[in-house]
Amino acid sequence: MGVPTPKQFCPILGRPLISYTLQALERVCWIKDIVVAVTGENMEVMKSIIQKYQHKRVSLVEAGVTRHRSIFSGLKALAEDQLNCKLSKPEIVIIHDAVRPFVEEDILLKVVTAAKEHGAAGAIRPLVSTVISPSTDGCLDHSLERARHRASEMPQAFLFDVIYEAYQQCSDYDLEFGTECLQLALKYCGTKAKLVEGSPDLWKVTYKRDLYAAESIIKERISQEICVVTDTEEDNKHVSHLLEEVLKSELNHVKVTSEALCHASRDLQQIILDQCYNFVCVNVMTSDFQETQKLLSMLEESNLSFLYPVVVISVHFLDFKLVPPSQKMENLMLIREFAKEVKKRNIWLCGLLISYPQDEQKRQESLRQGAIVIASLIKERNSGLIGQLLIA
Amino acid sequence: MGVPTPKQFCPILGRPLISYTLQALERVCWIKDIVVAVTGENMEVMKSIIQKYQHKRVSLVEAGVTRHRSIFSGLKALAEDQLNCKLSKPEIVIIHDAVRPFVEEDILLKVVTAAKEHGAAGAIRPLVSTVISPSTDGCLDHSLERARHRASEMPQAFLFDVIYEAYQQCSDYDLEFGTECLQLALKYCGTKAKLVEGSPDLWKVTYKRDLYAAESIIKERISQEICVVTDTEEDNKHVSHLLEEVLKSELNHVKVTSEALCHASRDLQQIILDQCYNFVCVNVMTSDFQETQKLLSMLEESNLSFLYPVVVISVHFLDFKLVPPSQKMENLMLIREFAKEVKKRNIWLCGLLISYPQDEQKRQESLRQGAIVIASLIKERNSGLIGQLLIA
Incomplete structure (x- = not known):
């Protein structure tokens, strides 16, 4: 070798x-x-x-x-x-x-x-x-x-x-x-x-x-399932549902499920027990990382990341026309600190800021971009990108 | 198969x-x-x-x-x-x-x-x-x-x-x-x-x-050499030299060379002819992408990206204490547009913003972080990350 x-x-x-x-x-x-x-x-x-x-x-x-x-x-x-x-x-x-x-x-x-x-x-x-x-002379017998x-x-x-x-x-x-x-x-x-x-x-x-x-x-085997996690009420859930749909259509061969963080999360616990190693956490609450932190705590309590690195992508949406991304980024840069912390437990955290314009066609395009970034983070499982905030 | x-x-x-x-x-x-x-x-x-x-x-x-x-x-x-x-x-x-x-x-x-x-x-x-x-009965003869x-x-x-x-x-x-x-x-x-x-x-x-x-x-073979490109006068060259040193010490088995963009760039032309597929472009001029654009033009004119994707990482330095990174990011987000353009020519462009604090130890640490990000972008050659602006 x-x-x-x-x-x-x-x-x-x-x-x-x-x-x-x-x-x-x-x-x-x-x-x-x-x-x-x-x-x-x-x-x-x-x-x-x-x-x-x-x-x-x-x-x-x-x-x-x-x-x-x-x-x-x-x-x-x-x-x-x-x-x-x-x-x-x-x-x-x-x-x-x-x-x-x-x-x-x-x-x-x-x-x-x-x-x-x-x-x-x-x-x-x-x-x-x-x-x-x-x-014996090194020729074909x-x-x-x-x-x-x-x-x-x-x-x-x-x-x-x-x-x-x-x-x-x-x-x-x-x-x-x-x-x-x-x-x-x-x-x-x-x-x-x-x-x-x-x-x-x-x-x-x-x-x-x-x-x-x-x-x-091994990377391929642990990338077969993505769980989209969200903590919102039904009527706000729209955006995470849209992302889920785009993920499903962009990623063939990958099972995309979605689970709620709320209600004691029996289902999410089951997903973790069933060894899904990839989570997309959609954050829509006022505090930028409230949902992500909740999910990270659950993952840390489980022993999921024991044998394989678990990828968590903290997704945030923003209408770049209304709010310049830089304004939001200031807060989102905190992801580096969270990432450093959970890396010790073999949880690999990245952030993803997805542009969310009014125009439906453009929105669809940026969701598609987001799905591509998510797919490549999960498939390549590149530790050098832990704590990065990516943009789609 | x-x-x-x-x-x-x-x-x-x-x-x-x-x-x-x-x-x-x-x-x-x-x-x-x-x-x-x-x-x-x-x-x-x-x-x-x-x-x-x-x-x-x-x-x-x-x-x-x-x-x-x-x-x-x-x-x-x-x-x-x-x-x-x-x-x-x-x-x-x-x-x-x-x-x-x-x-x-x-x-x-x-x-x-x-x-x-x-x-x-x-x-x-x-x-x-x-x-x-x-x-004939399926047993060992x-x-x-x-x-x-x-x-x-x-x-x-x-x-x-x-x-x-x-x-x-x-x-x-x-x-x-x-x-x-x-x-x-x-x-x-x-x-x-x-x-x-x-x-x-x-x-x-x-x-x-x-x-x-x-x-x-194949990825390993085309990741054996990184060329650090810079366009500054000798006395400003300090920062790119520091990065080069850290790259050398962090990346064993990788040949790290440095070339100037200026003076008609005979040497850089030679590096391109010798088929180096990885470039780190250090930007220190007033316009954020002046050097990167120059390098991209040279690469586009050459036929280097013909057989293999060429990775170009546009590096920018900033003292996060003096200028919040978000302020700089606004401009640097333009990298997505450049990246989209040169991707057509099989050139994969990413941005990297490296924190550059006064404190020498901290500076060394952020350069080391930068080297890790550069190494993983080059080694993994992940097309899903084209146009991203990473931070170290």
């Missing part, structure tokens, strides 16, 4: 890659324990990650010098019924890579079910490139027929006894140079693994470009 | 992927002709891309229904000495994919040199995943030793007569189901291709995540 940080610890939106992978596994309620093999030098880093992101059901074991030795360490920890050890031997064990953060419950279930029946199972993908075999081969990916699942037996039997050469767990189960236990077609998302973060791709995928 | 547009036409920073690949090949002066195989339905799109981005030395042929048939079409176009045809038979032909935009001259030279000696040569990469062979196999990538190069002969000889089955040109040269001409280790950059844009990765790589 060309960076000094081991790739599983590289940050994506501020959080180490491995934390995303742990989150993906944790989400699956039928996974009882997660054992992570970590080298001695990274043990403290790993412990602090688990603490900071409150990962549950995770045990750490010391990694070996090769992939197979690390897996063997993990299996041993599950096999041994030590005193003071909260781990117990499972029926099925899943083997997964720290650098494959996008594993879904669906494929986990498929490999586990197949492992129960066949003793072993693993995810596969079609080959992207043709595979060739070089001769032969190429493999692409349709007859597959890339072996993760996750894989095994009857615990099968894979543990295989690791106990296998040679030092296997432990040093082997790469394929399915092969060990075949070689030492005669278990023919079932191969399960996986999605492209299973790919392994290997190069720097994969880190870029992972960041874009 | 899950999108309706064929991947070679997917836009990256507004420009279709294939145009980046053509640019990479065009740059290499010893490549005489570039033949692109295009399906009938995409012929007009391809013609308009070539025209819009002024690609040179490109001929189009109609693609076949499979990869091998398309390559054969391209070879025929080079082989036949038709009347009115500007193509002539080359000694060596390179075969490359439209969806591998990051091919470097270095690897092109290596495969061509090796092809001259061996008759055929191709780039290879280590395998990322273990390759396995499934049995055997896994291949990873160290003994390689992924065959592009570019590949051939003595023209060798590969043309191979395609003329090969069977319909090969043309329908084959994937590997090196294999055809081996099978039909007995030519053992030399395998050349390539860089990770040779990877093929296959999935949506690859498009994300490609965009990030």
